[in-house]
Amino acid sequence: MQNDKPLPEIDPINSQFFKGLSEDKLLIQKCIKCGNTQFYPKAICVKCYSVDLEWVKSSGEGKVYSFTEINRVIMNSKEFEKEVPYVIASVELKEGIRLYSRILSENGKNVKIGDPVRVVFRTVSEEIGLPEFKLL
């Protein structure tokens, strides 16, 4: 549990994304009409404006588009201070979207742009999981 850390605010748009993660699935939004994939979850397809979106399971594979190592916690829960320094990356998935995620710490220090990564899942509650990535 991460009681002292902020949790996403579950709503009709994002509930399946976070629920999927709690069940070890990385679900991303795909437009049934035009095939566009998008992140973060939205109410419509930003490309063709269709509201017919489905959740498809991502391969969970991608590469590091950019990253940062957090050394000081500001504007967030002080609970994270116990974990500094930690690495957060913008991960580009094979499905053509990017999402921000923690890079697991065992080898996170050596991360470089372009490094291949694969998703792992951290379950926070029955309704909420968070994606994390590890370097391959």
Added chain:
Amino acid sequence: MRKVAVSGYSIMKPSRARKDKGEEVYTTEQYQAFALNKLLDAVGISKKNLNSMKYGIGLNRPMWPHAMIWSSEVIANLGLSPSLTFVSDHGGAAAFFSMVQGYLSIASGKLDHFILIGADTPMMPAPMQSRFRPERTWRYEINYEMPIGMVGPLSEGAFIMRRHMNQYGTNEEQLANIAITSRKHAMLNPNAYLRKPLTIDEYMKSPVIASPMRVMDAVIPINGAYAIMLSSEEHAKKITDRPVYIKSFETALNTDAENDLRDITDLKMGAATDKVLEESGASRKDVDFLQLYDDFTIIVLMQLEALGFAKPGKGGHFIENNDISYNGVLPVNTGGGQLSGGQAGTAGGFSLFTEAIQQLRGEASGRQVKDCKMGLVTGLGGLGYNGNLLNKGVMALSNY
């Protein structure tokens, strides 16, 4: 459309609310009142006269007191009866979009004047709006950034900075150059907050908060306020003999909207800049200075590229080879910007406009750009998810 000019301005002294250092401790509401009062003094208009004019009031949405400040509440506090009010929610670009809204109201002939009051007090304690941060922030931050331990704009900016360094070889020395030049300018500006010299050594030793972002790559928060009065040309000439004209402007919001794989190092402001210059009857050679929105050093560098003053990816190279001091070939952020001047919350962008106005009125004393006639001011706000800046604008101001 009528021509619109800046007829007056005021700047409040910046503060970090350090009572022990003799600094002022005012709330946003006090700053709004004092900045307006100072402006009215400067333009020689009494409050009674003001309320007989056709005018509007434009405000930024301040971070303090972590609650809604309604425009009608502010005018009630100030005892004003304008014809129109608005609050800009464009974050760092609030000043820019306020200038735009004021311009449109006057150019259309509907109003004769617009008073823009930019005030914010991020250093002022106030009740917390959420458990972990003073304010309830963007939805994407709450849902997709805070739960994984991101630290707000600094970490979003760090992604951009890392990517630019990786993609183009931009280095710390080049970014330090921007921070150091800003400090040199701040030392010549009595309205800037940080006025002690900054050396490359101090920059390199400044803590890395979210790598590669150092403390010295980011703004310093201050409490502060600014007021700008816009008027139709005819009215401005009655108020001042030094009107500063809004020649042209372009805005660009959520560029590359449909592309989830957008290049976050590209601000995409080139077409807007071309149009602004064309409408101003000017070329890049005619631009006497740039006041570039500077939340981070890398964003200044990227704007040199995006506005077409440096080639894509060559911003660092440009800074190495061209003096961006007030007396250099292309003066940038001549008042110290927000990096050294200080960022008054969501009103921070106002300092770039007041600096441009002071330059074009010939009131920039020790940092005056010689014989300057026109310059560009940018506004940027809202870092966005997997993006750079959502709200963007380029404006040409001139004294002719």
